[in-house]
Amino acid sequence: MTAMRAWLLDEAPASPAQAAMGRAYVAWRDFAANPLALTGLIIVLLLVALAVLAPLLTAHDPYAQNLDDRLLPPGAAHWLGTDQLGRDILARILYGARITLMIVGLVAVIAAPVGLVVGCVSGYFGGWLDVVMMRVTDVFLAFPRLILALALVAALGPGIENAVIALALTAWPPYARLARAEALTIRGREFIDAARMQGATAWGIVFTQVMPLCTSSLIVRLTLDMAGIILIAAGLGFLGLGAQPPAPEWGAMIAAGRQYLFDQWWVATMPGLAILVVSLGFNLLGDGLRDVLDPRR
Amino acid sequence: MTAGLEIAGLRVAYDSIRGPVVAVDGVDFTVGHERVALVGESGSGKSTVGRAILRLLPPSAHIAADRMTFDGIDLLGCDERRMRRVRGGRIGMILQDPRHALNPVMTVGRQIVESYRAHGGIGGTEARRRALDMLAAVHIRDPERVFAAYPHQLSGGMGQRAMIAMVLAAGPDLLIADEPTSALDVTVRHSVLAILDELVIAHGMGLLIITHDLNLVATFCDRALVMRAGRIVEALPASGLAEAHHPYTRALFAAAPTL
Amino acid sequence: MIRVEDLSVAFRAGGRVVPAVRGVSFAVPKGAAFGLVGESGSGKTTVLRTIAGLIDDWDGRIEVDGVPMGAKRDRAARRQLQMVFQDPYGSLHPRHTVARTLAAPLRLHGVGERDRRIDAALADVGLDRRFRYRYPNQLSGGQRQRVAIARALILEPAIVLLDEPTSALDVSVQAEVLDLLDRLRRERALTYILVSHDLGVVVRLCETMAVMRNGEVVETATASAFRKGAVATDYARGLIESSRGYRRETRMAEVAEAGIRTT
Numbered sequence: 162m163t164a165m166r167a168w169l170l171d172e173a174p175a176s177p178a179q180a181a182m183g184r185a186y187v188a189w190r191d192f193a194a195n196p197l198a199l200t201g202l203i204i205v206l207l208l209v210a211l212a213v214l215a216p217l218l219t220a221h222d223p224y225a226q227n228l229d230d231r232l233l234p235p236g237a238a239h240w241l242g243t244d245q246l247g248r249d250i251l252a253r254i255l256y257g258a259r260i261t262l263m264i265v266g267l268v269a270v271i272a273a274p275v276g277l278v279v280g281c282v283s284g285y286f287g288g289w290l291d292v293v294m295m296r297v298t299d300v301f302l303a304f305p306r307l308i309l310a311l312a313l314v315a316a317l318g319p320g321i322e323n324a325v326i327a328l329a330l331t332a333w334p335p336y337a338r339l340a341r342a343e344a345l346t347i348r349g350r351e352f353i354d355a356a357r358m359q360g361a362t363a364w365g366i367v368f369t370q371v372m373p374l375c376t377s378s379l380i381v382r383l384t385l386d387m388a389g390i391i392l393i394a395a396g397l398g399f400l401g402l403g404a405q406p407p408a409p410e411w412g413a414m415i416a417a418g419r420q421y422l423f424d425q426w427w428v429a430t431m432p433g434l435a436i437l438v439v440s441l442g443f444n445l446l447g448d449g450l451r452d453v454l455d456p457r458r
Numbered sequence: 459m460t461a462g463l464e465i466a467g468l469r470v471a472y473d474s475i476r477g478p479v480v481a482v483d484g485v486d487f488t489v490g491h492e493r494v495a496l497v498g499e500s501g502s503g504k505s506t507v508g509r510a511i512l513r514l515l516p517p518s519a520h521i522a523a524d525r526m527t528f529d530g531i532d533l534l535g536c537d538e539r540r541m542r543r544v545r546g547g548r549i550g551m552i553l554q555d556p557r558h559a560l561n562p563v564m565t566v567g568r569q570i571v572e573s574y575r576a577h578g579g580i581g582g583t584e585a586r587r588r589a590l591d592m593l594a595a596v597h598i599r600d601p602e603r604v605f606a607a608y609p610h611q612l613s614g615g616m617g618q619r620a621m622i623a624m625v626l627a628a629g630p631d632l633l634i635a636d637e638p639t640s641a642l643d644v645t646v647r648h649s650v651l652a653i654l655d656e657l658v659i660a661h662g663m664g665l666l667i668i669t670h671d672l673n674l675v676a677t678f679c680d681r682a683l684v685m686r687a688g689r690i691v692e693a694l695p696a697s698g699l700a701e702a703h704h705p706y707t708r709a710l711f712a713a714a715p716t717l
Numbered sequence: 718m719i720r721v722e723d724l725s726v727a728f729r730a731g732g733r734v735v736p737a738v739r740g741v742s743f744a745v746p747k748g749a750a751f752g753l754v755g756e757s758g759s760g761k762t763t764v765l766r767t768i769a770g771l772i773d774d775w776d777g778r779i780e781v782d783g784v785p786m787g788a789k790r791d792r793a794a795r796r797q798l799q800m801v802f803q804d805p806y807g808s809l810h811p812r813h814t815v816a817r818t819l820a821a822p823l824r825l826h827g828v829g830e831r832d833r834r835i836d837a838a839l840a841d842v843g844l845d846r847r848f849r850y851r852y853p854n855q856l857s858g859g860q861r862q863r864v865a866i867a868r869a870l871i872l873e874p875a876i877v878l879l880d881e882p883t884s885a886l887d888v889s890v891q892a893e894v895l896d897l898l899d900r901l902r903r904e905r906a907l908t909y910i911l912v913s914h915d916l917g918v919v920v921r922l923c924e925t926m927a928v929m930r931n932g933e934v935v936e937t938a939t940a941s942a943f944r945k946g947a948v949a950t951d952y953a954r955g956l957i958e959s960s961r962g963y964r965r966e967t968r969m970a971e972v973a974e975a976g977i978r979t980t
Contacts (some may be wrong), residue, residue: 460855498886499887499888499889499890569843611897613757613758614757615757642914643756643913643914644756644956644959644960645756645955645956645959646957647959648963648964648968649968649971651963651968652968652969652971655965655968656969659969670887670888672807672888673960674962674963675961676962677961677963677964677965678718678961678962678963678965709889710888710889712892713889713891713892714888714892714917715891715892715895715915715917715918715920715921716917716958716960716961717916717917717920717943717944717957717961
C-alpha cells in the first residue's frame with residue numbers, strides 16, 4: 162500500500178501512464194476528503210450496481226401482474242409493496258434504474274460532446290462563425306427545456322428513444338455556452354501562441370489544446386445537470402410521453418400511483434424517493450467534482 | 459517611544475496532503491518608525507510573514523508566536539473585531555496585485571472616500587477633497603477621471619497607485635507593502651517610493667517592504683532582513699548589503715543584473 | 718539575419734484605431750542579440766509578437782535571411798522563428814507532460830527520433846530524464862522556463878524571440894536562466910531579440926539595444942554605451958538613472974517642490 166502510494170506520488174514518473182495515474186490519485190484524495198461528494202459517488206455507483214444486478218436482487222418479475230396481490234402495503238413478501246396491478250414495486254424500481262441510467266447516459270453521450278465541439282470552435286475561431294453558432298444556441302436556450310422536449314416528443318411520437326432525443330437536443334446549448342466561455346479565456350493563453358508558432362493548425366489547436374481544458378468544467382456541469390435530466394425524463398414519463406407502459410419508468414410509476422396517493426401512499430412515494438435520492442446523489446457528486454476539477458487549479 | 463511592531467518566534471505551518479509544511483520557522487524582528495525590508499526569493503516565507511501579521515492567511519495555515527504585538531496590541535490574541543480595526547486603520551497593507559484589493563463594483567473614488575470616513579471620522583465633502591489630493595499625491599495625472607473610474611478601467615500601474623492611495627487614506631501607523639512597485643514601470647516606481655518615504659520621514663510611519671529587489675532595498679531602506687527557507691539568515695543595514703557576510707546574501711546580491 | 722523596416726501596427730478598440738507601433742526599423746545580424754527596452758505600453762512586445770507572426774494586421778517589412786515574411790506563414794517559415802514567453806505559468810499547457818509539450822513540435826514538423834531529441838533538448842537546458850513525465854504544476858518557475866526554452870529550441874530555429882523571459886523568476890533563478898540563454902546562443906550561433914523592461918537584463922544579454930516609447934524607437938545604442946550612461950536622449954538617461962536605484966535627495970526635493978499633501 163505504501164509502495165503503491167509512493168509510486169503514485171513519485172516526483173519523477175517513469176512513464177506517461179504513471180504520471181497520469183499520479184495526477185488522478187491526487188485528485189481522488191482531494192475528492193475523497195469531501196464526505197458529501199463521496200456520498201454522491203456512492204449513490205451513483207449504487208444506482209449502477211442495482212441496475213446491473215437487478216435480477217439477482219429480487220425474485221419478482223417487474224412485469225408479472227397478480228391482481229390478487231394488488232396494492233399490498235410494504236411487507237415481508239413485497240418489501241416496498243405492490244402497485245395497482247399487483248406488481249412488485251421494488252422490482253420495478255430496480256429495473257427502472259436501468260431505464261433512468263440509459264436516459265442519463267445517452268443524453269450525456271449526445272449532448273456533452275455536441276456542446277463541447279460547438280462551444281470550443283465558436284470560442285476559439287470567433288468572428289462570424291461564433292456569431293452564427295451562438296445565435297443558434299440562443300434560439301435553443303430561449304425555449305423552456307421541458308416545453309421544447311414536450312413539443313419534440315409530441316412531434317416524434319411518445320417513447321423512450323424519442324424522449325432521449327428530445328432531452329439531448331434541449332440539453333446541449335448550455336454546454337456550448339460554457340465551453341465557449343472557457344475557450345475564450347484559453348485562446349489568449351501563451352501556450353496557444355506557442356502552438357501557433359510551431360505551425361499547429363487552428364483545428365489541431367482546438368482539439369489538442371483547447372478541448373481537454375474545457376472538458377473538466379463540462380463534466381462538472383453535466384453531473385450537476387443529471388438531476389435535472391432525470392426529473393425531466395420522469396416528467397415526460399409522468400405525462401405519458403416518455404417510456405410507455407408497462408415499462409417500469411419511475412415517472413410513469415408515479416403517474417400511475419397518483420390516484421392511490423391517499424390510501425396506498427407507497428405506490429407513488431417509492432419511485433418518488435428513488436428519484437429524490439438519485440438526483441441528490443448526482444448533485445453531491447457534481448459539487449465534489451467541481452472542487453477537484455476546477456480548471457483554475 | 460514604543461517599538462511599533464514587535465515579533466518574536468513567529469512560526470507558520472500549512473496543512474498539505476503530504477503533511478504540515480513549515481513556511482515560517484521562528485522569525486524575530488521589530489519595525490519602528492523606519493523602512494525595513496524583508497528580502498528573499500519565492501518560497502522563503504517573506505509574504506507569509508506579512509500576511510501572518512494581519513492574520514490574513516488561509517484557514518489551512520497555523521500561526522504561532524512567542525510575541526506578536528503592535529503598539530502593545532496583541533495581534534495574535536485579540537479577537538476578530540479588534541483585528542478588523544487594526545487592519546486598514548492602524549496597519550495598512552499594499553499587495554502586489556491591485557485587482558484583488560480593489561472592489562470591482564465600486565468606483566475608485568468611493569473606495570478611497572469610504573476609507574477616509576471609516577478611519578478618519580470626517581465628512582463627505584472633506585473626504586472627497588482629500589481623496590482627490592491623495593490620488594494626485596500618488597502621481598495620478600487626472601485624479602478626477604480616476605476618482606470616477608472602476609478598477610477594471612485602470613491599467614495595472616494606475617490600479618496599483620489607486621490602491622496605495624486607498625490604503626494611505628486610512629492613515630496607517632505601519633504599512634506592510636508586499637512587492638509594492640514590481641508591477642510599476644521604473645519611472646513611476648520611484649515616485650511611489652517617494653510618497654512612502656515622505657510618510658516615514660515626515661509622519662513617522664513604519665514601513666515593512668517585502669521584496670526580492672535588492673537594488674531597491676539597498677537604495678531605499680534602512681534595514682534589511684534576508685529570509686531563506688522560513689528563517690531570517692541575516693539582518694543588516696540596507697546600505698551594507700554589498701558587503702554582506704552571509705554567503706546567501708552575497709549570492710543573492712551578485713545574481714541581480716545591474717547596469 | 719533579421720531586418721525590420723518601418724513597422725507599424727495599430728489595434729482597433731471599439732470604433733477607434735489605436736496605433737501601438739509607429740515606424741520601427743532595426744536590423745540584427747546573425748548570431749547577435751538585440752534588446753528592446755521600454756515601459757509598459759511602449760509597443761515593445763507588439764513588435765516582438767508581430768515578428769513572431771502572432772499579429773496579422775501590420776504594415777512595413779520584416780525580412781529573415783533576405784526573405785520577406787508575410788502575415789500568413791507556412792510551417793517552414795514558422796520553424797525559423799521560435800519564442801520564449803514571459804509567464805512560465807501560462808506558456809505550458811497545464812494538462813500536458815513535459816515530454817508531450819516537447820513532442821508536439823516534432824510531430825507537427827515530422828521530425829523523427831523524438832525520444833532521443835526530447836532527452837537531448839532537456840539535457841541542453843539542464844534538466845534530466847526524470848522531468849520527462851512531469852506536469853507543469855510539478856515544476857518550479859525556473860524549471861518551467863527551461864522547458865519553454867527547450868520547446869523553442871527543439872526545432873532548431875535560427876532566431877529566438879524572448880519576451881521578458883526572466884521577469885517572473887527569482888533573482889538567482891533569473892541569473893541561471895540568463896546564463897543558460899547566453900550559453901545556448903554562443904553554442905548554436907542563435908540570433909536573439911529580447912524584450913524587457915529591465916535594463917540590467919538587456920545589458921546582460923545583448924550587444925545592441927533600442928529604447929522604445931509610445932510605439933517609437935527613441936534611441937538605439939550599444940550595451941556598453943548604456944552601461945557608461947553615454948546615451949543621447951533624456952528619456953534613456955532617465956531610464957538608466959531609475960534602474961540604478963532610489964535617490965532619496967532628488968526624490969524628496971521633487972515631493973517638496975510639488976507641495977504634495979499625503980495626509
